[in-house]
Amino acid sequence: MTLTVNDLRVHYRTLRGEVRALDGVGFDLADGEILGLAGESGCGKTTLGKALIRLDGRMRHAGGTVTLDGEELPLSDDRAMNAYRFHKISLVPQYSMSALNPTRRIGRMVRELLASRGVSVDTDELHRRLALVGLEPGVLDRYPIELSGGMKQRAVMVISTLLDPSVLIADEVTSALDVSNQQAVVGALTGLRDKGLVTSMIFVTHDIGLTSHIADSIMVMYAGKLAEKAPTKILTTAPRHPYTKMLIGSLPQVGARYADKPLSGIAGSPPSLLDPPAGCRFRDRCPLADRQCAEEPPVVEIAPRHTVACWKAA
Numbered sequence: 001m002t003l004t005v006n007d008l009r010v011h012y013r014t015l016r017g018e019v020r021a022l023d024g025v026g027f028d029l030a031d032g033e034i035l036g037l038a039g040e041s042g043c044g045k046t047t048l049g050k051a052l053i054r055l056d057g058r059m060r061h062a063g064g065t066v067t068l069d070g071e072e073l074p075l076s077d078d079r080a081m082n083a084y085r086f087h088k089i090s091l092v093p094q095y096s097m098s099a100l101n102p103t104r105r106i107g108r109m110v111r112e113l114l115a116s117r118g119v120s121v122d123t124d125e126l127h128r129r130l131a132l133v134g135l136e137p138g139v140l141d142r143y144p145i146e147l148s149g150g151m152k153q154r155a156v157m158v159i160s161t162l163l164d165p166s167v168l169i170a171d172e173v174t175s176a177l178d179v180s181n182q183q184a185v186v187g188a189l190t191g192l193r194d195k196g197l198v199t200s201m202i203f204v205t206h207d208i209g210l211t212s213h214i215a216d217s218i219m220v221m222y223a224g225k226l227a228e229k230a231p232t233k234i235l236t237t238a239p240r241h242p243y244t245k246m247l248i249g250s251l252p253q254v255g256a257r258y259a260d261k262p263l264s265g266i267a268g269s270p271p272s273l274l275d276p277p278a279g280c281r282f283r284d285r286c287p288l289a290d291r292q293c294a295e296e297p298p299v300v301e302i303a304p305r306h307t308v309a310c311w312k313a314a
């Protein structure tokens with residue numbers, strides 16, 4: 001098993017109290033697995049990715065463990081995490097392609113980044129990896145503004161995986177890209193895994209339709225907790241959690257007319273994570289909710305590799 005996350009709790013300190021953005025999340029990431037991480041805005045996807053790399057000043061590790069290749073990560077110790085981040089676990093952050101320094105050529109950024117980590121990668125190897133994601137060596141001489149969104153995103157991926165990490169977390173790398181650029185980015189990600197340059201991957205997106213094209217398994221989060229995790233085929237064709245069912249059911253179908261099949265969506269909104277309610281957090285929006293749901297449902301493995309947190313799913 002490449003990564004094991006157990007009862008992870010990460011909070012944000014705010015003036016109004018602690019936001020319980022990750023509130024007891026547990027899952028495994030197998031060797032070679034691409035795990036899609038889905039769920040609506042604010043459910044904690046980015047927080048999970050960041051927590052595995054670097055807790056910023058407002059984040060607090062409130063409990064739980066993360067084990068990578070058999071070693072427990074020292075999440076709260078920023079300096080000790082240096083030995084792992086980028087070397088063994090790497091992140092393509094949300095909005096990273098817009099965060100590239102516009103005054104630096106790509107090649108210079110790569111050199112500076114590597115120097116800051118005290119590592120060197122030879123030019124031939126860098127060119128080989130660029131070719132793997134469909135980029136010419138010439139991109140190293142260009143400024144970010146001279147690259148398309150998809151090219152920037154693939155360049156960031158190459159930079160993030162130069163040291164062959166065990167885990168790559170790609171946070172919304174396909175959002176804001178057109179369909180052909182999305183496909184190029186998804187192809188680049190699977191190529192990195194298939195060539196063994198990255199062992200396993202967490203592909204974060206709120207687009208569950210796209211996730212199903214790349215991920216071996218999908219994990220759906222809701223309000224800081226795991227709702228359901230299953231192999232992709234099972235999660236998309238036979239979901240068991242009412243929230244997953246509604247997410248899948250609300251996907252638009254090409255060719256369907258609104259008059260014949262209105263988009264359903266999911267009425268209501270997730271609870272505040274400042275002071276989340278007791279019991280199942282989906283209770284206010286769930287058509288199956290009853291008195292039992294005032295108790296928090298446990299996460300249960302209802303079939304091999306299929307876990308669900310819902311009283312009605314077993």
Ligand SMILES: Nc1ncnc2c1ncn2[C@@H]1O[C@H](COP(=O)(O)OP(=O)(O)OP(=O)(O)O)[C@@H](O)[C@H]1O
Nearest residue numbers: 012014019021040041042043044045046047206273
């Ligand atoms: N710096 C912060 N300070 C306080 N609360 C925060 C901070 N960053 C995130 N949060 C809160 O933590 C929760 C999880 O946010 P997170 O960004 O992880 O969600 P997400 O699933 O990545 O959403 P999106 O799909 O919009 O990217 C939300 O309730 C959010 O408001």
Ligand code: SF4
Nearest residue numbers: 280283286293310311
């Ligand atoms: S535990 Fe209850 S409220 Fe929560 S998803 Fe299941 S049926 Fe709905």
Ligand SMILES: [Mg+2]
Nearest residue numbers: 045046047094
């Ligand atoms: Mg996010």
